[in-house]
Each structure stands twice: as structure tokens, then as C-alpha cells.
Amino acid sequence: MVEADDEGLALQAVIGHLARDLGRGAHAQFQGRGVQLGRPQAQGEGGYWPRWTTQERSLDLQGSVDQAKAQLRAFGGLDCVAPVSGALMYVSRATAWCSR
Secondary structure, eight states: OOOHHHHHHHHHHHHHHHHHHHHHHHHHHHTTTTOOTTOOOOOSSOOOOOOOOHHHHBOOTTSOHHHHHHHHHHHGGGOEEEEETTEEEEESSOOOOOOO
16 A cells, blocks of 8 residues: 555656656757757847836826727736826726726
8 A cells, every 4th residue: 555655755756757857858859959958148139128117107097098098908917007196006907998
């Protein structure tokens, strides 16, 4: 009879072997193609994109609904910022529509 602890240890051993084999296989696959694994290198000229400023991510609640919707689409995943009563509210998801 195998105890729960023995099953866990056996599973850890199998996972360890698979991880080592996967690493060796990846290294062998890319060797000779000019790819050096484990050594990050620059991929050419340039750098990172600058971060968006708070001003750029700010929702203008006095502007048009279409403008607010465009900003929500652009920055929703990064959090928009909305000034409300003198404080900044972080908006990650919102719905906007025109009522007529």
C-alpha cells in the first residue's frame, strides 16, 4: 500500500526528471542555431517604450462619451485615472453610453 506522502514524493521525482529532460531537449534543439539559452541579450537598437503618464491615462469626465470610451479601450487594462471630488480614482473596468 502506497501512502499519500510516498505518492507526493514519487510525483515530485517524476516532475524533476521531466523538467531536466525538457531543459536538455530545449538546449539541444536551439544549439547550432545561434541561440544562447540562459543569457539575455539586447535584440538590437532601441529600448523600452516610456510609461504612460497619469495625465495621458486620465479620463476627462467633462468631455465626450466617445472620448471616454476610447480612453477606456486604450488604458482599461492598465488602469485609467479619473479625478473625482479632488481625489484620483483608478478605473480598470467601466461602461460608457449616451442616454438620449
